[in-house]
């Protein structure tokens with residue numbers, strides 16, 4: 244029995260483990276060969292109670308969003324939290340609005356959280372895009388605004404640029420092997436500011452699931468290496484991990500990273516495994 248654990252993005256309840264979709268529906272271009280399997284995997288994750296799905300216009304050149312749209316059919320939309328992202332080539336006032344409308348159309352629904360996918364050197368373009376997104380909140384197309392791959396300084400500048408709404412999330416690479424959000428002060432800052440840290444590549448492409456040291460520590464909890472790796476991240480109150488999983492077994496395993504806690508004395512040991 245999966246024990247779902249909820250976190251808050253502002254007033255929204257989202258599961259501490261969500262579902263990534265990079266590669267679902269193709270990478271940079273569409274790949275239709277595994278569509279049915281991908282939709283079934285996402286639907287199974289939703290049936291397990293996972294309610295956050297992370298996608299982007301970049302994934303499969305939009306096809307990933309189409310598959311997410313397909314997967315959520317029949318589920319109570321208000322219970323779900325869909326994250327999508329605007330790619331830098333679509334930054335700018337008009338282009339960002341157009342991109343968001345196209346994403347929402349492919350998804351067949353509004354977007355709960357819309358992120359700037361990667362920063363660009365010209366902060367003017369970031370600011371302009373953020374302002375366009377604020378108008379999209381007013382239009383009801385998106386509900387919340389966030390960023391992705393923003394370091395501490397860029398995150399602060401983005402917060403300052405906002406006119407009406409807040410930055411509620413920053414999606415960054417964060418795993419046991421790559422703890423830069425801890426060492427750079429980003430995680431602490433985001434915790435203080437009540438900004439969600441959405442941790443991508445949390446299993447280091449599956450390699451942490453094969454780590455014997457993590458498996459050994461997991462044994463006393465009745466948990467696997469992958470579950471230990473994910474639980475390490477979601478210990479923090481504002482961290483949500485979004486592993487991508489394509490099979491029922493992986494989805495069940497990842498969902499089982501929720502609802503328990505690594506003991507304080509094991510945290511340092513877990514860090515020492517990688």
Ligand code: NAP
Nearest residue numbers: 263264265443444445446447448449452469486487488489
């Ligand atoms: P990941 O989640 O660390 O790894 C995915 C790989 O791990 C897949 O090959 C998957 O295999 C395997 N896996 C999943 N659960 C497993 C388990 N319990 N045991 C063993 N293997 C398991 O890497 P990721 O896909 O790069 O990152 C996750 C998501 O983050 C992406 O899908 C995307 O949504 C997001 N992301 C965002 C950015 C950004 O710039 N914002 C960048 C990269 C990724 P199966 O598919 O066979 O289950």
